[in-house]
Amino acid sequence: MKIQHEVEATYALADDTVVPDLLLLDGVQEVRQQPAFSLTAAYFDTADLALLRSGVSLRRRTGGVADGWHLKVPAGGGRDEFHRPLGRSTATPPKPLRDLVAGWVRGEPLVHVATVHTDRTPSLLLGADGLVLAELTDDRVTGSTPEGETVAWREWELELVDGTADLFDSADQVFAAAGVHRAEVSRKVARTLGDRVPPAPRLWMPAADEPVSRLVHARLVEQVDVLGRRDVDARRGTDEGVHKMRVACRRLRALLGSFRPVLDREQTDPVRDELRWLAGVLGQARDAAAIHGRLRDLLADEPRDLVHGPVLGRLRSVYEGRGKDEVLAALGSQRYFDLRDRLDQLAADPPWTERAEASARDVAPKVLHKEFKRFRRRADAAAADEPEPALHEARKAAKRLRYAAETVEPVAGKKARRLDRAAHHVTSHLGELQDTTVSRSELLAVAQVASEAGEPTFAYGRLHALDEARASTLIAAFRVRATVARLKARTRKARKALRRT
Template sequence: MADTKRDADRKPGTGTRTKREIERKYDAAADSALPDLTGVGGVADVVGQGVTDLDAVYYDTPDERLAAASITLRRRTGGSDAGWHLKLPVAHGTRDEVHAPLTDDPSDDVPDALRDLVRAHVRGADLAPVVRLRSARDLHHLLGGDGAVLAEISVDGVLAERLGSGTGTVAWTEIEVELADGGDPALLDKVDKKLRKAGVRPSAASSKLARALAETADGGPGPASGDTARDKPGRPGTLQSADASAGGHVLAYCRKQRDALLEWDVAVRQDVPDSVHKMRVATRRLRSAFKSYRKVLDRTVTDPLGDELKWLAAELGVDRDREVLLDRLTAAVDDVPRTLLLGPARARLQVWGVAGRADARQLTLTVLDSERYLLLVDRLDTLLADPPLRKAAAAPATDVLPKVLLKDYGRLAARVGDALALAPGEERDLALHEARKAAKRARYAGEAAKPALGKAAARFAKRMKAVQTVLGEHQDSVVARETLRDLAVQAHAAGESAFVWGLLYGREEAAAAAGERELPEVWGRAARPKVRSALGG
């Protein structure tokens, strides 16, 4: 939005700011006039702001990697928000816009702060101008009864010129409606209804850039959805449709996780809460798919990639695991009655939580900027573009995937059985941890199979998740007890009372024992006859 932008989450030292953009776009004729929107969704007045000339140059790699990820990077002059804009997709019609100011440098290259955010997409490729858009924007403010801006609506006359790889031009007119910061999204629905009654229809393109790229392509106008194909097709003749073959389903799932990995990469670089965890989950799901679906993808190719994914998950987990453990121990200390809270337990826990975290974010960014990580992403792209398919990949998913789930279930059954046969203690703890990893793998395999197997795979994944949850709580207790013992030793050495740490150790020990008693019942609900029947085994 031009005049109602709110500086949000300005990053220290980068000069950037981020704001949430919620908008809708519509195709319009060159002589289109806006319908009267007074009274629509609380709009008390519509005030024209005049016509502004905007000039934007969009940047991308030669193979348009940013466009493939529905990311736009532009340098725009004109209007009240001139500057560099990086737009990151959040949901349909919603994007986060990171803004950086223009500089006095005549070359005014892409700011490092924005280049860093898309490093995993761009990697070693150059960023260069691909499209120039010149727009005449007739802007109006939709005002509420108190005079506050509820939204902006504009009629944009656009002239797009292909740069670099082509010289094509295309012109069109569109209407854009953008919600004011903190505005009610329901207003957009009401404005949409009014515009449709006036004969205006939603744009087929996700953005001006997507339309420009599609309609100035060397091969002539193509789809304007903005969903540029990221991967080349697989070897001809090896797959049925992606909706039917085992290979199609597994590759679709792997692409989804690769895309999630890249999406959360940007969020981690922006320091978005919980983004490290989400990126780590995508990493684990990819690795798990490579392990489970070895009948579909050649393990001689996927195993080395799995090793690199394991490395990445471990690097991402250093700070995340400490954060989760700190939350658990803080809640445990808070639950101790005041009369039993002897010594400076809270202070010591806080010191433990801070220790080692000062450089954690920088270490994470160092990993994401490393050649090893960027090479990993390159190798994932290569695998998905030219997948190492095995014979089973061409078979129907409904034949191949149930067998994979049953095999993963069998592995889990063996590990649970081995663990329960052991006496309580360290050896059983280690065996239960291995069972937990097997449960997670089986769960992820079930989730990957859901598009093909439907409810049967969903139920399977749900049962495996229940087992994973019990085993996960047990492992969290094991890790917590190790830390509580260390805290007790530190407290004793400092002349403090170690009572609280001993008390919490005992509670964690009891919680672990309760989990071990619960496991047979949970495991019984995931009984093999039920699994075999549901999956047709």
């Protein structure tokens, strides 16, 4: 499957607007007009437009140089575009693309919802040494629905090729002088369907003296959206996608836990339980990839004459792809679809308690204090208990504190960011310690399998000793009192910032 990332801006203009001198754009030294051509795209979605409501589009396009099925998913500052060949069917998207959108579609049929015809005149914008910075297309568009409704307009699309986002700022200024501005609706299919595509939920910018519900709601909507976007990467089996989706689960669980006083627990606690289940499934695949990478790195640093037997091959056979089938099974289950439905409902209409009307200034400092105390209790326990298991619990508490700091950052500003960074330093340090704990346990199991296969096991013992030594170093370097004091100071300053804002 071909994948590319696109970053573009759409501009609305009158039918008789003249294209300004494009050499006025910063860095553009040559404009090379390309032959005009026509495109026709048929868009598919559920009856209630689940894809479009999430910023996703699925189309079958003919004409130009990119004939085929295209799936566009929001990613970063732009969109990831997945391509598949046209094939024979004109009414059924290819299965690989249907699989990628399953988290949004959730079993509903995909139907034809709109057709967009575009007469396109492209121009390449070149910089120094003939480098193509961007492509500007002058599009005359006609959109139609299966019911026979049509709408026509003209627009420009400026898409980066090898240029930087600064080009958009320059284009905004040059085009504004010609009376052209960014389009309110950037997607052609959304403009075709008009008010059938509901607007994104309006979220108020949270402030300290306003209800804490605004702060929590903004974070909730953000992380539900992140989980949906990472679903696609997890389905593709990318290690980063699985990891990021697991992190989104953790952030949502932490949010619903830290801000329990403002949310109806009868509705949110079951969702937290299901998020724990999903994070656990994702964690099996993520941990296997992390362990595999760690052991490969350790092995690469070993003298070759000390690595006996097919160690790399054995590690590959044990860890490569482990947990991925379970992830796909979970993401295709009704249990997962039900969870996504409940998360969408939470984001659309959170079950607030009366406490949600209290100001962020009143509620958020108490949340930070509560999460810091949780960390302090567990860190203190680590000083008097088995260090590795206790420090793992302290690490989880530090993550909760960090996620709480992320949530209040829109109100507390740089003080919350500093708390976030301090907590992240703790979780990174203790995270490596946890990696050594897991890898040592895994090495014993892998060595047993290798031994039963008649393979040398000396290298596994070497790696185990290296990780054991690294664990001792990490434990010795973790100063409980100093760490608690540092996070206490950062938490106190973030709380003060919330009260003073």
